[in-house]
Amino acid sequence: MRHSGDNGAVPKRPRRRGRRLLVVLAVGALLAGCGLVAGGYYFDSVPTPTDLKLPESTTVLYADGRTPMAKLGAQNRTIVPYEAMNDSAKEAIVAAEDRTFWTNRGIDVKGVLRAAWANVSGGQRQGASTLTQQYARVAADLRGVTYSRKLREAVIAWKLDDKYSKEEILGFYLNTVPFGRGAYGIEAAAQTFFGKTVRRDAPAAQQLTPTEAMVLCALVKQPEADPADPQGAPGYDPRRNALAKQNSIDRWNYIRDGMVKLGYLTPQQAADLAYPDTVRPIDRDAGRSDLDRPTGLVVNHVLAELRETDAFRGKPDEVIRDGGYRIVTTIDKRVQDAAEAAADIRRDTAPAAVRGQPKNWQAALVAVEPGTGRVLGYYGGDRGSGADYAGWYTDEQGQARGFGQHPPGSSFKVYDLAAAVRDGMSVKQRFDSPDTKEFPASGRTRGSAAGPIRNAEHASCQPNCALWEATVASLNVTYFELTEKLGTAKVIETARQAGVGSMWETVRGNPRPQRVDLRDDPADELATHFSTEVGIGQYGITVQDHANGMATFAAGGRRADAHFVRSVTKGDDEVWTEQLRQTDLGLDAEAVNQLDWTLRRVRAARLDNGWDSAGKTGTWQAGQSTTKNVHTWMVGWTGALASAVWLGTTDGKPLRTTGGSYEVYGSTGAAPIWRQFMTRATAAMKLDAEKYRFREPAFPGDTPEPSPSAPVPSSSAPSPSASPTGSPTASPTPSSASPSSSRRPGPRPTLSPSLTTPPGGPPTRTRGPR
Template structure:
């Protein structure tokens, strides 16, 4: 019986000197008579309240039960959610170890009493009123009744009502039903409620009888656990003197545990659960795990805590969970199987967590303001296989954004993609039958009056950040490999920004962030479900060269669409949700076509395979693109760097930037930090290790070569297929390149906006304003 709930407390105050012995005897007789009278009156009161008192019963009382989040294999736990660490196991699925040990520990007459131990109550009454040790005299049924009725306080009226309820329950429900509920209910310490959570917390085992024998809780181990029920936690007022029964807490607690274990062992013999010989051969187990307080965090203190945030956000938008309180999902005892493959996740964390020794040498030991993010998506399904946006659920999410329990948008995952966005311009071009061998006028600088980029404008003409051997006249594929801004700005004008945004949206870019006059924070523009002609006015032509923020997650999904032969799938984190034997939710795999024919896709792949940073050393065909965005007006210092790309089996996007908005500067003091030498090594290491871990055959994922039917390009670009879309001129304060405040400490969660919405809204702000940069 628990000292925290089963024993009545002693009266306050220091007692006077004891009276002479004859007076004590007379007093005890009087008090004893009063106790018996009280008991008899109580029995009469029981009869009067038996049919009117009510209590939640084992069939109608819902217990908070931990929801477990699993990796994609459905077996490996990622996190455990809920106010109480509890996993309910039905009585008939438990092995006998805990059933027998708890009866021997707490109520040896359980199987024969009527829910009330009248002899114990009488002894408790006598002891309590005659100055002996206060006693609770609670059977297992009474203890259950107390929990079920949420009875609090230590009073005789409470004791009486508890007995009434126990009597009633015992008359109506089977002993098995009551014992099963009790074992799933009581606390065992270490934050574990119920025998299954306790078995896992103390021994890493289970009480399920269908588990392998070596994984099941033994009788000796169950006896250790059932000793805990007497006092699950140390007395906070005297933790050293009254430490409870966790043998790993201190020496006294261990001794308490051993003595209580011996008491339970003797009870097991008396109840014929053990023979005397079996008891003699039984050894106290010294295999109790150390108490790890961090384990109570339930996995949210790891990088996959960010995955859990997205999982919960995604499920809140589905019919089974929409409009339900947060506790319904967290405390509902659900089993959530995510799309995240542990092998891929391990590779993502090893590469993108640049504080680890496992990260590529190029990014290890760099300044503390360096931060990376990585998202990997499975082509054709949209399943997120790996996600690294930060190191904990409560930290800033640099890879994406999600809705929290209150419907508020959180996360800091949007960054200007720079030249990595040009993959969508390229795809839009070949969709419009512009060959990648088509040549463009490609000087170092060029004016574009229609877009407000002239020598007389505040931002001046467009200039290339790099120089290529093909200049001043380059094929589109050459301009892609060299990331020539002049070529791609002209391409965006000729195609029309609406067509570029249409293509990017269909590929996977659901949101883009824009600055607006009078709004101090960039605002999220919902691209998904809106035609480019509708969203283009929010942006200038600079969108085509990556000036406006997008998320790492969206960019990864765009790469997955190209990897899947132009078949876009909805990016998601959840494969299934079950409760017991019932399936509550299952993923729905739906593809939409990007609208590129085979030749167009082959030309895109052929071009992106020529990007040196995208080459892998493991025999896989791979394609990709780097990108940077400069700091302020600088042409040599960058705040954001990217590497995105794919094989036929895996797509990934990597961002590396600064957390404080300052230019990236390496440990040697150099500002030469680019997509190729910072996120590039992260991407390559991840792709090589992840594809190796997945054990896929690269020969099954080869890219086809294009045929180039129009292999006679003219010296200049063709006329535009449609008039340029009128967009906001770049002189109207283009969006800046970084968000200094949230990069450092916008809020503990990296919250992008105080506005609330139950589902993604067409606009969403994310972070404070940034200083306007030139395109890069």
Template sequence: MPVLPHGDNDSVDGRPGARVAPTGRKRRRNRVLIFLAVFALLAGSGLVAGGYYVDSVPTPTDLKLPESTTVYYADGRTKMATLGTENRTIVPYGEMNDSAKQAIVAAEDRTFWKNRGIDFSGVLRAAWSNVTGGQRQGASTITQQYARVAADLKGVTYSRKLREAVIAWKLDDKYSKDEILGFYLNTVPFGRGAYGIEAAAQTYFGKTVRRDAPAAQQLTVAEAMVLCAMVKQPEADPNDPEGQPGYDPARNATAKQNSIDRWNYIRDGMVKLGYLTADQAANLAYPDSVKPIDRNAGRSGLDRPTGLVVNHVLSELRQTEQFRGKPADYLRDGGFKIVTTIDKRVQDAAEAAADIRRDTAPEAVRGQPKNWQAALVAVEPGTGRVLGYYGGNNGSGADYAGWYYDENGEARGFGQHPPGSSFKVYDLAAAVKDKISVKQHFDSPDTKEFPESGRTKDSPAGPIRNAERAPCQPDCALWEATVASLNVTYFELTEKLGTAKVIDMASRAGVDSMWAVEKGSPQPKRVDLRGKDPDEVARQFSTEVGIGQYGITVQDHANGMATFAAGGKRAESHFVRWVAKGEDRVYEEALKQTDLGLDSEAVDQLDWALRRVKAAKLDNGWDSAGKTGTWQAGQSTTQNVHTWMVGYTRALAASVWLGTVDGKPLRTKDGSYQVFGATGAGPIWRQFMEQATAALKLDPDKYRFGDPRFPDDAPEPTATPPTAEPTTAAPSPSSSSPSPSPSTVRPTCDRRICITTSPTGRPLPTPDLSPTLSPTPSLSPSRSRGPK
């Protein structure tokens, strides 16, 4: 729509609406008027230090306006969330369409393009009223209104009015009208927490003022008039919200009528200023498309599963040099563009599979009891980028996949769970690193004593037991024991390697934290494994670490799988790719790898053994490897609290946990307790891996595993071992922990394979896990005894 000339307001540069260049005589007259007005106000208010106002005037370049920070998916275009105490998105004046520029002038300052930043008659009226003892009054120009907001001038006082006028005067001298109008449109409040015209357009109409957007998505003139009407009173009067509701048409009938009346006033102004012809104005209809009031509008994403991703993003950035030590709201209100590592395609697949309340979840877990909960994390091998993260359905609720630091530096999250047999991948990796072939045979009887670890028939805990016989027993190759999850074999392997080597392998692969049982504490304590001496760390754990009886997070486990997928090259798992402020990038991820020391032979053997786990097989042509895990409940031989499935292709690694939020056993909607890693977490993992790899559109032939080389010529066994993994149980004490009395020992079994565990306590009542981050039911030390 063309902008018509402003009557007798001739243009100095050919642009309709430009300010007339004042003559020298007119400029001197304006200064005299300003001086008289200022003097009158100074005299009337008793202020004589006028220089104070002039010297302390903040200019727009000095302002640190709160601006919404936007979080994006990895493509840098798809918005994940908007943050900030004020919903503001700054759009340069030249990138705005004309709708709001014209409407705001018609609404708030029809002399804007002609005046010198001050309404002289208004200032003189206020001064005269001041001198004569009348009521305080005075109209403000757009420039004055911006000055008031910029300088945070509050109250209705003479001194405020004076300072407002002086700032406006200085602004008009220093900046062009276009610049001032841009400052104003990006600053002024529009209600509903929206500051600036772009935030208002999105909040009220779901549109944009950007002129380069498709026409259907741009704010129209009629819609801009509705928004500009609200500037007069953005929010309802808190003392009389019904009687003085303002101009938001969605607030109540009175507010809507106010909006319509002011919309008509603005329309008349648009005609008088030449922005609309009379015919155009007559054909303009008041829009009824204003969105209902939603206080979370503009702060999208925080109540969805990706809200947990945002928590990790902010936590990660606060640990960086660029953002460390900054105020709590610096990131949220800083107007940053944060591009995460999360791939929208992978995230969609994660939520579809792991949100077991959805119809898209696997049939085995869909529609199960309300206390069931799943968590899933996917990591890109070689880079450590977290591509998908599901820690729960509520972004402001508990995080069952990991933990993070909040704005106050407090640890938050709910993400540690005992991994059970899924932890055996680290034992296996440590073994092949030490040249123990996956075809090396171990004595694997149903029951075996380990005097060195205190597991004998005469000890309170008793020996380690296997109750279900695998086809290979009692003489099993390591790969067979892996597939069948023979605890006797893996306990012996851990004792042979030493707990320090197993923990060191897990730590270097990606497990940064492990939760240990501490004497006298009802809750496990988080032990930071990073950069610690393995022998010193191992003193806090017992040989049972090798069969997965100490809690770890889903995120760490996923990172460990990504390390194996990358051929033993570990990258730090992270959530942020880059951060920009305006056109400048202020932070970028630093990708680096550390080598676990696994040679190609060891890597091939590890892959070869884990590929034989039936639950890890995908049906979409991808080579895949993985391991299941289960954690038993109490004295029951069939009831499980936690199930796991972890694994990888060469292109994607993922870890899935399925358990309960209250520490009770997993019980299906049909009343069955037969829930295992292969049947609980397994279907979620397989569906996710198949859908995610399909969505990424990668060629599976480019990501094949290598052929293993073995140090001997032993033939590959042909027997098919069982697919259900045995359950492991609560952590046994470290060497410094006391042995429990026999009355506290509870045998645990996965079908017929038993290990003991102690009684469980109640879960924490809140996801605030600081300072020890112990999120699961309390665990007393335990040792296993003979079969019941």
């Protein structure tokens, strides 16, 4: 039956014949063009599956080797060999995208003809792409829906199908195609959408299931919402909106039916399947880079460390970021969580003493494992792209970055004490300890600009105190005299051997403290950079170095290099692994026991969880002030964990509470953070306190001293009548030459000794310790 036109007339046959002829000529031209292009491109160098260098994201993991910390690289992709994949995605993607995949020659001839008809006849342009063609499009970076692109796509697909097996092509397709949410390749998609893997060697509960694979393969049709109409064309991500979920369900049903037709499922198996509602929510914070989180600072240290290894030295960062490596860090997720909860003072989880304080308050915390040097927790700020208040690292250009140095005040006295007991001095040795004392040899007299040394605290033992009493009461007079007796070089040497790799000196005429590398030069030469005030903590050190020093004492005087990387692997290949090594500080058992015995009597160091603990507070004042403090510290250890905490300000101004008080000290500022962290981290690690008990010293020839629970002079807060007026002088002006430095392991590149200053500019010059 013939249908009439609008005017009732019958269309003329010559016009219909002419249209058909036009179509035949167009299709013929298309096919002829294919032949010409095939001849021209067959000998061209076109990307093939083995030639194509896909950027593969590097995963940075916590110490358990499973929990991700960060993804690095331009694309979130983890390549899994075809033979290592389970069958779930292999079957679903064929059912979704190319049901003739296993029988076609790389192109769908019927589909090409159908596309040609639609294109020439004015219908909607059609893709008619097989899986091989889709991969060819990515491999050759072919974009747009043009005839020339389709021709070249078909030629490359033919070439791929001739040269490679179907299994190889499908494997490369699954490792290449985008799935949305920034995931490229099936493994990244499985992790992103379901927290699972496609690896067949993984435990069954962790492997991607067929129903989950069907959800992912539905996404390939439109991985992301149309930016021009995100609500009306949202794609197939079921967590985007209701329409996207319905799209996903409809496509999932289509794939399920295809799997039945292909024999992957029986009709009954298909009927028993249920659409999974376990797709993870879209991370609304996904746009925030991993480097913008607190652990972003850890990543900076990781990269700096790896640049100095044999595996990566001299190579650009892209080699690491896009190399598909698995970097296992030393960071224990349990410890890191405890560190952030305590030291991020903007959180409700921080100790009450430091919550709700002015915005310029800032804390930093580093925890190190005794005996290994593994950094278990690191908090240098709430943004990895911001200032690092806990340490410093080198960037790709070899420049020092970070602002982790702060005058340690009385917390540095731990190194003085260690040097003394290493020399055989008993902590019961008594010192003349008046409130004020002149030291002419160091230029601290009443006639000098700096004046005599004054105690910031008062103790009941004064004016004659045992060294342990002076330690607990943090008497500056005693420790200044101790530093003179020992010699500045010996104190610096002890700090260096314990783990302090850098110290910042004051250079006359330079407003910024300058870093001095302590690791290479002889102690006597290093001592020329610093005055006797080093013994009472005038010169800045990093929180990281201080924590490593505490770990050395926790390990009985065995120092290990602090580091952030445990291993680097790629696939099944080991690329680099940590090199654990120890050096002995030279503390015998009695010296270690006296050190523990003394510092466990510091009230601020006492934990209420049954663990033996030792530590020391520190405070450093602002300028000539005797009441305003800029830096507060708490450092210490148990037998299983060592840490250092600094609390100060981002702009170098004195610490002032929201109530207007300047009464902020090591014992009231940093110490609550330290105690909370040590208590919670130890509990989270599920360690047995009985295995880490301190041993009592012998005190040869002496009578027993009181137990740690007996009343002792307190350093938890200064006496209201005490007047902390110590005002150390600046160090003598040394040579401006700076030793070289770097992050371990590997040779040390030459760096500028001056590091980044905090947002508020260089720190206020500080004069007195507590």
